[in-house]
Amino acid sequence: MERTLLLVDDDEDIGAALQRLLRKEGYQILCASSGQEGLELLARNEVQVIVSDQRMPGMTGVEFLSRAKELYPKTVRLILSGYADLSSVTDAINLGAIYKFLTKPWDNEILCANVLEAFRHYELMQQKNHLALEIQEANTTLASLSLDLSKLLAVKDNQITHSSSYDQLTDLPNRGMFIDRLNLAIEQAGVLNNLVAILFIDLDHFNDINDTFGYLSADKLLQLSAQRLASYAGENDTIARMGSDEFALLLTGLHSREETAKIAQQILDSFARDPVLLGKSETIISVSIGISTYAADGTDSNTLMKNAGTALRHAKQKGNRYAMYPAK
Numbered sequence: 001m002e003r004t005l006l007l008v009d010d011d012e013d014i015g016a017a018l019q020r021l022l023r024k025e026g027y028q029i030l031c032a033s034s035g036q037e038g039l040e041l042l043a044r045n046e047v048q049v050i051v052s053d054q055r056m057p058g059m060t061g062v063e064f065l066s067r068a069k070e071l072y073p074k075t076v077r078l079i080l081s082g083y084a085d086l087s088s089v090t091d092a093i094n095l096g097a098i099y100k101f102l103t104k105p106w107d108n109e110i111l112c113a114n115v116l117e118a119f120r121h122y123e124l125m126q127q128k129n130h131l132a133l134e135i136q137e138a139n140t141t142l143a144s145l146s147l148d149l150s151k152l153l154a155v156k157d158n159q160i161t162h163s164s165s166y167d168q169l170t171d172l173p174n175r176g177m178f179i180d181r182l183n184l185a186i187e188q189a190g191v192l193n194n195l196v197a198i199l200f201i202d203l204d205h206f207n208d209i210n211d212t213f214g215y216l217s218a219d220k221l222l223q224l225s226a227q228r229l230a231s232y233a234g235e236n237d238t239i240a241r242m243g244s245d246e247f248a249l250l251l252t253g254l255h256s257r258e259e260t261a262k263i264a265q266q267i268l269d270s271f272a273r274d275p276v277l278l279g280k281s282e283t284i285i286s287v288s289i290g291i292s293t294y295a296a297d298g299t300d301s302n303t304l305m306k307n308a309g310t311a312l313r314h315a316k317q318k319g320n321r322y323a324m325y326p327a328k
Helices: 012-023 035-044 061-071 083-094 108-133 139-165 175-192 206-213 215-230 257-273 301-316
Strands: 004-008 028-032 049-053 076-081 100-103 195-203 238-241 246-254 276-278 281-283 287-294 322-324
Touching (some): 004 012, 004 035, 012 108, 049 108, 061 083, 076 108, 100 108, 139 175, 175 238, 175 246, 175 301, 195 215, 195 301, 206 215, 215 246, 215 257, 257 287, 287 301, 301 322
Parallel strands (some): 004 028, 287 322
Antiparallel strands (some): 238 246
């Protein structure tokens, strides 16, 4: 049976990029720009797997996939959207309308693996249903198949939990987890009278690197930068990816702002000293760092992050330096 995949996204560029990527896997691909158009294609074609955006005019991805579940319950339905949309699709995941939540921006290898897993899940379910009709003859095979499905579902649950808290490209904690850990650090610091510091770290001229070397090299740079920055995080510290080329380092148990500044300078020196291989060239990458500390620059996470961002913007005016709030 030919594997048929339905892609639903109102952004033509994203739809085209997904189609180019997944066509290489040998699937028959159908494309729709809205939930209503997707339902019309489902009525005319036998589709095994659906990948839909969440934010679409007229009908959201959850609404479309819930309707698809009612009309075509055998389909395996995946939603592709940003981390911020996870709360809006959790109920649909729990009710079975959505098999898996995938995040934008996506990693090509991970996305292809998840789509392949969805087709395998569909095929396993079809085999299970067929064997159920012949259960007297296929009892041993059915038990083995059920075990395989249980393993797949366990993997799916773990992936959903991981995706809600970690960045797919770097596998660092994401913004949501960083804020949770910052709030915990503030709570502990208030009791123990410790110093807590936030370092917002931004790669200088990242867009130029992306344009010059391409997105694959830019992604590799982000991964290498994440590994390097992680070496400055102690056992009770956190390094997170906050955005495209921005990271955040949460430091706890420090004794002075000067100690924070020393770590920031070590990070700057590391990037200035050790080049990275982009394409066939070794390239020096500089960073800018903005710093705020508890309780000198704020006593809550929102204030500390805002002030660290202000310091970062001041540092980026010249680049390859750090600035402590209040920046002068």
